[in-house]
Amino acid sequence: MSNSPGLSFANADTWRGKIFNGEWVAASGVLDVIEPASGQPLHQVGKATREDVAIAVREARAAQRLWAATPPRERAAVFHRAAALLEQHASAAAALIARETGGILPKGEHEVRESIVLLQRAAAMPLEANGRVLPSVPGRLSIARQLPLGVIGVISPFNFPLVLSLRSVAPALAVGNAVVLKPDPRTPYAGGFVIAEVLAAAGLPKGLLHVLPGGADVGQALVEAPGVPMLAFTGSTAAGRKIGELAGGHLKKVSLELGGKNSLIVLEGADLDKAVSAIAFGAWFHQGQICMATGRVLAHRSVAEALTRRLADKARHLPVGDPALAQVALGPIIDQRQLQNVVDIVGASVAAGAVIEAGGTHEGLFYAPTVLSNVKPGMRAFDEEAFGPVASVISFDTDEEAVELANRTEYGLSAGVISASVGRAMALGERLHTGLLHINDQTVADEVINPFGGIGSSGNGTSVGGPADWEQYTHWQWVTIKEAVPLHPF
Known part of the structure; x- marks a missing residue:
């Protein structure tokens, strides 16, 4: 199967030693990614720094304003094209995802199939109703509408990195946000670079998605960044507690999908x-x-x-x-x-x-x-x-x-x-x-269009996926409209 121009699903040369800001940019450091099954180096990617996070947030904020004002059908078209591209290159993507994660090939293929659905779901979101007309007094129109938050920080894990990154990245972008994504440094391709490739090729404007592989210091910088009003984290309960505490100190919205027993x-x-x-x-x-x-x-x-x-x-x-x-x-x-x-x-x-x-x-x-x-x-x-x-x-x-x-x-x-x-x-x-x-089934199930989340130490009661996504990646704004200013009793 041949790749389309500009795509390199099985060719690490394009992104060797680089991070992504809408384009591939040389990083100041590198991360060696080891194939778990062989113990041998698989590829090398750029290692982001705290300074890279600051730059990414600044660029994402600037790009987000134009993206939020983009007509809904144009936003939807990006995700339709992305889904088609990922389907076209499914075999190459699945094979490298399996190698990077240590999974069997059917596991890599499953991730790609579900991610195509996530992109298709994201394509539908810009064309959905995103508000309500509320009861009010005669002569006043009262509505509540859901608006993008701005820049969403996403921190994803190593186990199902493509699905667990894209399930936040795709809907967050679809409703008008920008995203700064920090994939697990052990799985930067599956958790980030394949998403960057497919969305860039599909026409996502530069600056809306940044992919910054790195360690805990990069994650901390993303949580602390003043221009990031929300964090979506999937990972261990221990790490989630730290992120929740840190994000709470900065009064940020946070979605935590953590462990389970x-x-x-x-x-x-x-x-x-x-x-x-x-x-x-x-x-x-x-x-x-x-x-x-x-x-x-x-x-x-x-x-x-x-x-x-x-x-x-x-x-x-x-x-x-x-x-x-x-x-x-x-x-x-x-x-x-x-x-x-x-x-x-x-x-x-x-x-x-x-x-x-x-x-x-x-x-x-x-x-x-x-x-x-x-x-x-x-x-x-x-x-x-x-x-x-x-x-x-x-x-x-x-x-x-x-x-x-x-x-x-x-x-x-x-x-x-x-x-x-x-x-x-x-x-x-x-x-x-x-x-x-x-x-009458076992516990491992996610159709990616269902609300997904846990309680207790499995999460903070939030859900992602399907009908939960609008609530997750937007904020409510109440708007009232009158024909003229009324007289008030003061």
Whole structure:
């Protein structure tokens, strides 16, 4: 497949050592991006500085004013073209995304497919109604309209970087904002540069999107920048707390999509083969490096032993390895630091009495899909997000106990209930403290047109996606109109 002029989806020469401000600009420093599966350098990008953030915000503010005044159909056309371009170059983009993230190729292809939908959704937004007519006294027109905030700062993670960047970048731009994006330095292409390429080629005016790979200092500068009224952050709860505190001190709007310790409840009478398939996907897809991952499997005592046995057998037969060299189900953990976190959680839990039914081993960054039984509250495997391929099985006797165990967490992102009785599952699910609830399915699900967000330590109660996007990336302005100035009683 040949690339269009000006596009370089599989050619790093265009952006080697550079950052993006509407054009590719040489940076003062460089970041070496390592392929997790091979441990070898994959490409090199520019490393942004705090000064780059200040320049980007200044340029974005200037560009945003003209963009907000651009006719809606012209804004929509940019996203229609971008969606078509990404679809045209889907294979090249997916392959490099998979390599950079350590994912299997179907994971990279999934990111690209969902991102095409995000761009198509963004194309529709400028043509949607963005206000309401309010009741008022005779002779006065009262309306509320939603206006762009200005410059949106976006800080995105390494696990699904294209989707988790674009789900903020696309709607924020669509409603008239500019965006400064800081992708994770481990995945700058998937989290930023592919977006820059496709939107620039689609005709997005210069200065509206800036992509600045860098470390925590760049993120902090973006949060503190006076010209950025809103931050959208996806990442760990620990980092989210720091960003929320810092943004609050600057009186900024902030959207936090953080971690999760998600429970999938399996009731007696459930089809165990289907339940095991659902658990395996929810716990081990992309090595469990998903905020929605099925970390806890709450199984009714009557089926817990059989479920654990089948799940362990499934784990032992799933191939692990370099996705670029063989057809595997699991690739590598993103880096050594994240691997050590998984090792520590499993080790501490086993020392506290948990039993390894399968897995619990690794070769380099390749961690085997793992099943733990005899997991109890208070163990790290019960309480903490591993962000690795670890499924902990916990048995219960009553629905009330299942609800209590599922809610015994600081998090509140996703939950699932598998049951032969939809009514029973719904009644149980209504008692779960969670932002996402799936009846007869596992916990990893996002159609990118749905409101997505968590509560507790999984987020600050905001949602992104679909109908939530207008509320997220705009502010309300109340406007009243009268034919003439009335007399007032003063």
